[in-house]
Amino acid sequence: MRDKIFLSSPHMSDEGYEMEYVKEAFDTNWIAPLGKNVNEFEKELADKVDSEHAAALTSGTAAIHLALKAIGVGEGDIVFCPTLTFSATVNPIIYQNATPVFIDSDEQTWNMCPKALEQAFLKYPEVKAVIVVHLYGLSANMDEIMKICRRYNVKVIEDAAESLGSYYKGKQTGTFGDYGVFSFNGNKIITTSGGGMLVSSDEERIAKARFWATQSRDQARHYEHSELGYNYRMSNVCAGIGRGQLKVLEERVAKKRYIFNFYKEELETLEGVSFMPDNDWDKPNYWLSSLTLNGKVRPIDVMEALEKENIEARPIWKPMHLQPFFDEYDFVGTNVADELFENGVCLPSDTKMTDEDIERVIETIKGLWD
Incomplete structure (x- = not known):
């Protein structure tokens, strides 16, 4: 392993x-x-x-x-x-x-x-x-x-x-x-x-x-x-x-951004892949690099493929109004959050990752489109 x-x-x-x-x-x-x-x-x-x-x-x-x-x-x-x-x-x-x-x-x-x-x-x-x-x-x-x-x-x-x-x-x-x-x-x-x-x-x-x-x-x-x-x-x-x-916060933020940009450059051209939003007024720390999938490859496919390679990934948060404990409370909206949960996945964003580690993640994901 x-x-x-x-x-x-x-x-x-x-x-x-x-x-x-x-x-x-x-x-x-x-x-x-x-x-x-x-x-x-x-x-x-x-x-x-x-x-x-x-x-x-x-x-x-x-x-x-x-x-x-x-x-x-x-x-x-x-x-x-x-x-x-x-x-x-x-x-x-x-x-x-x-x-x-x-x-x-x-x-x-x-x-x-x-x-x-x-x-x-x-x-x-x-x-x-x-x-x-x-x-x-x-x-x-x-x-x-x-x-x-x-x-x-x-x-x-x-x-x-x-x-x-x-x-x-x-x-x-x-x-x-x-x-x-x-x-x-x-x-x-x-x-x-x-x-x-x-x-x-x-x-x-x-x-x-x-x-x-x-x-x-x-x-x-x-x-x-x-x-x-x-x-x-x-x-x-x-x-x-x-x-x-x-004392090392800026270093950690820089590495998180590096990881996100690495993923984006290599994966955003794949069919159905969209990365988390990029707004001119926002300077994110990219705590977790997240994307959505709206094609033949589904989030569960990505997570299972990575899991086989001993790589950790997670779904995007399940909305609170869909949680058993909170389903009695009101929800206001048009179910954008539901769609993000259904289509989203968080990729490994560990600041100790090497370029080889990031490439290993990318190669595993790209293999699903072959």
């Missing part, structure tokens, strides 16, 4: 930046969810994305949860959310006993369709919040989405879990809305093993998020709790990994 090619796996820096910070945490015995690395990672990430304040948390899911709580989303409230996303975007809505309404994608961005969003506002004018996702590192149409949301005076959370290093009109995704969320899960463009970050210009709300994330411990000599809290604070060890990873 040939060596496995992964979809997207952790990639530590060659320079060993991460170990320097982790060693410092061990040497100083600061391995709990407190310490210099946590504080500095928050500052460094906020500076990197040009946001004012940040809270380092255990996951991007936790960050979405606390953003919803900060907005005041509660039982019975409606939250708009794209249907084409991972369930981690939606689950925190349920944590708050709120009701998701799923919004379709558009073909231009693969993300939330502004027209469908407008229709949803007409149907549900009492909506409490909107979550926008930047899928696979592609920017949503933030000008149109923010214009609509501001007109209705509704708070916006950007799920930028997949789009650190992606820019919309020169501005980092995750910094347009009231709250931005980043993920450092093991498969993301940089990782802390597991972890996330909540960013905002609202210093008071970020401070409150940190408070909730540390079990809502009041300032008292004894353990005093006047609010519900969560164990959501990032550890000082994981934050050390994140600080080291942040």
Whole structure:
């Protein structure tokens, strides 16, 4: 069996930046969810994305949860959310006993369709919040989405879990809305093993998020709790990994773009193949190189052929309104997301891939057209 090619796996820096910070945490015995690395990672990430304040948390899911709580989303409230996303975007809505309404994608961005969003506002004018996702590192149409949301005076959370290093009109995704969320899960463009970050210009709300994330411990000599809290604070060890990873973010983005362009040059002329959208105002990180197939070769054919060669690939996210757990909730749109799921596939986009690895993927795929 040939060596496995992964979809997207952790990639530590060659320079060993991460170990320097982790060693410092061990040497100083600061391995709990407190310490210099946590504080500095928050500052460094906020500076990197040009946001004012940040809270380092255990996951991007936790960050979405606390953003919803900060907005005041509660039982019975409606939250708009794209249907084409991972369930981690939606689950925190349920944590708050709120009701998701799923919004379709558009073909231009693969993300939330502004027209469908407008229709949803007409149907549900009492909506409490909107979550926008930047899928696979592609920017949503933030000008149109923010214009609509501001007109209705509704708070916006950007799920930028997949789009650190992606820019919309020169501005980092995750910094347009009231709250931005980043993920450092093991498969993301940089990782802390597991972890996330909540960013905002609202210093008071970020401070409150940190408070909730540390079990809502009041300032008292004894353990005093006047609010519900969560164990959501990032550890000082994981934050050390994140600080080291942040130093190589640009390198990782450059490699992701290289992989995408390699695939596109070699595969886009094949019958029925279309790659993820390319917009002038979007500078994606190409977290996962994704394409759609609308000919005789189907996504399952590609995935099975790659699997035989010990190469990992995945379908595009199955829309949330098609998921058994979420099928009771409303969906607004024309089923663009359904078609993307039916026809889409994510190719290996691991930043440790060599040119030989990429060529191995390409040769396997081309063989399906022979």
